[in-house]
Amino acid sequence: MATVSIKDVAARAGVSPGTVSNVLNRPEKVAGGTRTRVEAAIRELGFVRHGSASTLRAGHSRTIGLSVIDIGNPFFTDVAAGVEDMASERGYAVILGNSSGSRLKEERNLLVFAEQRVRGVLITPSDEDLGRLERLRERGIALVLVDHPAERSSQCAVAVNDVTGGAMAVGHLLRGGAGRIGYVTGPAAIRQCQDRRRGAEQALAAAGRDPAELREIAMPAMTAKAGQQAAEKLLAEDTLPDALFCANDLLALGMLRGLLQAGVRVPDDVSLIGYDDIDFASASTVSLSSIRQPTYQLGRVATELLLDECDNPDTHAHQQIMFQPDLVVRESTR
């Protein structure tokens, strides 16, 4: 209750409040003797700076906002870990917002961020309408898009090349001698699904095949359950494809289970590759080939860009960073 303020510290150390503020913010400006005296007073009184007062006066805070689509998804969890680590290294706190893919919740998160006067916002937008994000920048809030390419060069963005990833996956299947290839994907609205399909088609074209050959099986969700349903769908048909590319590992794991239970051998009868390389990809009974993304790194770099923009607004050059994914070959592909 008895909240101890900078004044109490000043009184105890026999200096003025301004000096205490200086040892807090520009220690080099204050003489050695007084500094140690003030630091002692701080320790003795258990003073901790009132962040809100500081923010109010200084005009900016030491927090950033992070808005993700689904905190339950291991992909975003890894990103968040990267963000949190980098932010905490630089003395920033992270306010977490989960949009659950809902535009309404995303708006609400952004409002909270604005109220808190966060220094900047990291966001994986829940849809393609980015106009409203521009309004943030007008308020002086820095912005970095995460796992989404920039629309214009006047903003920062970090992403992983999903087209390349799709091409890697299907290229690998083709090198394994695959004939008919299926693409098991999620909702058409999801950009990542589209990009990965484009990559798959490019790989087919590069191999002198007709991209239209790619057989698409679209599911309403990207979960293991949906993957198993996709398997049932395929098994009800006359012939199976030689190889399957799943738009994420959850779909692939469900598919794997569905196939194995029906007596289909993986990879002997059907090759199978996923995307994301989540932990469980390597732990499944037939370990899963997949496309690895530098997820944690994505979070770290995005945060670094954001803080750079905050700390050096004039010299800061907006960057659009595109990471490249990696092919991870395991047992599920020939």
Add this chain to the structure above:
Amino acid sequence: MATVSIKDVAARAGVSPGTVSNVLNRPEKVAGGTRTRVEAAIRELGFVRHGSASTLRAGHSRTIGLSVIDIGNPFFTDVAAGVEDMASERGYAVILGNSSGSRLKEERNLLVFAEQRVRGVLITPSDEDLGRLERLRERGIALVLVDHPAERSSQCAVAVNDVTGGAMAVGHLLRGGAGRIGYVTGPAAIRQCQDRRRGAEQALAAAGRDPAELREIAMPAMTAKAGQQAAEKLLAEDTLPDALFCANDLLALGMLRGLLQAGVRVPDDVSLIGYDDIDFASASTVSLSSIRQPTYQLGRVATELLLDECDNPDTHAHQQIMFQPDLVVRESTR
């Protein structure tokens, strides 16, 4: 840049700043006509309340701190989702801190929370020394322990009964006719591991067996990889146990893979049960029996308790809530 304040709104609506503040905080106190006029002005000017100024003046914020041990663990992710949902329903923002099991990082998180003058803190403590948490309460910051039983009745806590869970798991194995039972666990310092073992021993005793029969295989980590290593360890011996209880699902999935690859049939040769019922438990090739915990609910209830303590500090009665886990029987056990 041109940040619009409550004064600008007041000028536009032709009222005093105090009235605008009332519209914001106690709309029922202000006459209908002026209220709509003020609300219009707010909308037209794009005013958003300055959270820091509000916090500074009011003496308390609309944020809570959440400190977890490992944001990469699906268990904590689910908890965080529950926290985030409940907090956002009640108009609170969540500041996330990841301690990574490091005491130092935990301290740093708590400092950040204190600076931000969070209304309360939700924490899964990284070790058993809870004394320092008391100091938070002295600062007037509410506190709820998450997934950790309270030490005294003067604090709130929510947890899941790990002893019961352990007993459920081993009881189920015994009913399936298991003779020799193994317990695959993590570091001894982890309270959950100890509690689950105690439950397992109780189940043995209740069946008229000697608790000392329980064969313990301790691993340094609780990951799928560690689970597979545990399998190798077991397979190197003369005889396998009839049944295995793993302290979490990651260990169990690794164990499952190790056993199946060695040609051991599950559940025909060995029954296997895990703990946590993570998503992937049901998606593995032989779906995994497990102990389900109300994880998301844990986060929601913890947040509810915390906000109750914040909003009704006088009538608030500290509660220690202990949830009960559920047995989920799938294919991996007889």
Add this chain to the structure above:
DNA sequence: TGGCCTGATTAAAACGTATCAATCACAATG
């Protein structure tokens, strides 16, 4: 000795809001 410079310290103002006592308008009551 007087003037000037430098580095350290201080005093005071400002940030945007919430709160509380005071004021106001006006209707109801005696």
Add this chain to the structure above:
DNA sequence: CATTGTGATTGATACGTTTTAATCAGGCCA
């Protein structure tokens, strides 16, 4: 009509910090 009461609104103040200009104490040089 005078009084009281009620509900709506206002004005002023304080919250804890940062920042800027001003002050101060010495040291240096002429």
